[in-house]
Amino acid sequence: MNSNFNKPKGFGEILDQTFKISKYKFKDFFFILLLLVGPIYLLQAMIELAAGKSFIRQEGGGGAWYEEMIRNMEMSEEVSLSSNLAADIGILFVSLLVLFTYPVAQAAIIFGVNHINHNREFTVSTIVKQAFGRFFPMIGSSLLYVLIAFGIIFGFTMTGIFTSVLVFAIDVIAGIIVSIVMTASLLLIGAFLLTRWSFFFGSVVLDKNSPGLTRSWRLSKGRTFKLMGLYIIFFLITTSIGVAIELSFSAFLGNSVLLGLIVSFTTLFTTLIMAVGYAVMYLDLKVRHDADDLRELIDDYHIG
Secondary structure, three states: OOOOOOOOOOOOHHHHHHHEEEEEEEEHHHHHHHHOOOHHHHHOOOOOOOHOOOOOOOOOOOOHHHHHHHHHHHHHHHHHHOOHHHHHHHHHHHHHHHHHHHHHHHHHHHHHHHHHHHHOOHHHHHHHHHHHOOHHHHHHHHHHHHHEEEEHHHHHHHHHHHHHHHHHHHHHHHHHHHHHHHHHHHHHHHHHHHHHHOOOHHHHHOOOOOOOOHHHHOOOOOOOOHHHHHHHHHHHHHHHHHHHHHHHHHHHHOOOOHHHHHHHHHHHHHHHHHHHHHHHHHHHHHHHHHHHHHHHHHHHHHHO
C-alpha cells in the first residue's frame, strides 16, 4: 500500500487516508480490538444473563414497527428498574476494565499505522507486544489527561453558572445573553485546550515522551481548529453508525442481551475508525513539525 505519509495532508486527505488504511488493515486491527476488548463485552453479557435479562426479547402484539419500538422501550425501562444491584455493580466493574485494555488496543493500532508509514510489514502479535511495552506510561499519562479534562470541565461549568446567576440577579435579559455568550466561549476554549493536549497519547506511544502534553502542544500549534473539525467529523460518522445500528435492532430486540452485544461489537468497528484516524492525524502533525524544524535549521544555516 502506498501510504503517502511523507507529505503534509489536508482535511480531506486525512479522512481519505483513514478510511483507506481502515479498509486495508481491517482484519488485523479489528482482531486486536476483538482480542483485547471483546472478552469484556462477553463477560458483561454473561453478567446480564445471570441477572435474568433476556437474551432475545420478542414482544408480540402486532402493530406498526414504531409502535413495537415504543413498546420495547417501555419494557426496557421496566427491566432497568427491576435490575439486580449486584449485577449493576458487576457490570460497572467489568466496564472499568475497558479503561485499561482500550489504550493497549489503540496503541497497537498506532504502531500498526506507523509501520505502514514506513512501509514495514507487521503481525498482530508484534504490535500488541509493542503496545504492552508502553502500558504504564500510557495509563499514567491518560489518567493525567482525564484529570486535566475534568478540572477544565468542572472549573468552566462552575464559572459559567456563577457568572450567569450573578448577572441574572441584576437583569434577566442581560443574564440570558451573558449565559449564551459564556457557554459558547467556555465550550470553545475548553475544546481548544483539550485538542491541543489530546495528542499526548501518540507522543507516549511512538516518541516515548511521557506524559507527552508539552509535545502535543507543540505539534498541534497552528492546526488546532482543523484538528477540532476532524474530531467532530469522526465523531459524527462513528456516532451515526452506532445510533443507526442500535435503533434498527432495538425495534425488534428491545433491551436484550443480544442487542447489547450487537451495539458493543459495532462500537469495536467505530473505535477502529477513530483509532486509525487519530494515528493518521498524529503522524501528519509529526511530518509538519519535522518539516518546520528543518526549515528553521536551513534558515539558521543561511543566516550564520
